[in-house]
Amino acid sequence: MVNALIFDCDGVLADTERDGHRVAFNRTFAEFGLPIEWSEDTYAEKLQTAGGKERMATELTPEFARANGLPETREEQTDLLAQWHKRKTAIYTDMVAAGMLPTRPGITRIIAEAQDHGWEVAVASTSAEPSVRAILERAAGPERAAHFDVVLAGDVVEHKKPAPDIYLLALGRLHVAPSEALVIEDSRNGLLAAAAAGLRCVMTVNGYTEKEDNSEAILVVSSLGDPDGERTRVIANRGSATPGNYITLADLERCLAL
Numbered sequence: 001m002v003n004a005l006i007f008d009c010d011g012v013l014a015d016t017e018r019d020g021h022r023v024a025f026n027r028t029f030a031e032f033g034l035p036i037e038w039s040e041d042t043y044a045e046k047l048q049t050a051g052g053k054e055r056m057a058t059e060l061t062p063e064f065a066r067a068n069g070l071p072e073t074r075e076e077q078t079d080l081l082a083q084w085h086k087r088k089t090a091i092y093t094d095m096v097a098a099g100m101l102p103t104r105p106g107i108t109r110i111i112a113e114a115q116d117h118g119w120e121v122a123v124a125s126t127s128a129e130p131s132v133r134a135i136l137e138r139a140a141g142p143e144r145a146a147h148f149d150v151v152l153a154g155d156v157v158e159h160k161k162p163a164p165d166i167y168l169l170a171l172g173r174l175h176v177a178p179s180e181a182l183v184i185e186d187s188r189n190g191l192l193a194a195a196a197a198g199l200r201c202v203m204t205v206n207g208y209t210e211k212e213d214n215s216e217a218i219l220v221v222s223s224l225g226d227p228d229g230e231r232t233r234v235i236a237n238r239g240s241a242t243p244g245n246y247i248t249l250a251d252l253e254r255c256l257a258l
Contacts, residue, residue: 106224
């Protein structure tokens with residue numbers, strides 16, 4: 001049996017939301033002359049909507065469109081959102097390249113260990129593909145990123161998380177059964193998507209997601225941790241893993257044990 005490890009991107013590979021995506025969205029709004037600036041609290045609400053274009057679309061109410069001279073037809077708004085999101089992705093990718101969004105503890109280590117031990121390794125994210133690949137290269141290193149078995153991102157599926165579509169697609173591309181794959185997620189939407197696909201999920205929470213319901217997760221931790229860095233804090237453990245100061249590949253394998 002070949003095990004597979006499927007990572008979400010934002011909030012899992014790197015702490016990207018508060019000081020990454022939120023900032024890039026706000027810079028984009030400013031460049032397009034829009035009277036929108038998402039505070040940290042507002043962005044916490046926007047995170048309940050998966051996908052960047054979809055988050056932007058929440059602002060395009062008929063009243064807002066009329067007040068700001070924006071198109072009101074769905075077709076025109078789709079084109080406008082695509083322009084906004086393209087610019088936002090470019091701003092965000094530049095931020096990643098500048099090293100402004102650090103990799104989360106334990107990610108680089110676990111990716112290397114999983115690949116070296118013959119695990120299939122994948123990313124399944126609803127973020128734009130250029131953004132995902134930029135984060136992945138920084139988190140794993142260019143060589144290991146190039147050897148990921150599957151990278152799914154953006155509009156590759158019609159229904160985004162919490163729908164299970166992207167994880168079902170990942171299983172198909174990896175040619176593994178749900179019992180052979182473990183998901184690493186950081187949010188309830190991602191957890192629900194994994195659970196609906198029949199997958200076990202480890203949650204590595206952040207400031208936006210720590211208080212979300214995690215009852216479907218097999219293991220919930222503050223981070224994966226590192227031997228000589230940040231220590232793991234276990235929030236919930238519903239499996240047979242026995243984490244110490246950091247999560248090991250053996251811990252993740254035990255999360256798949258029946």
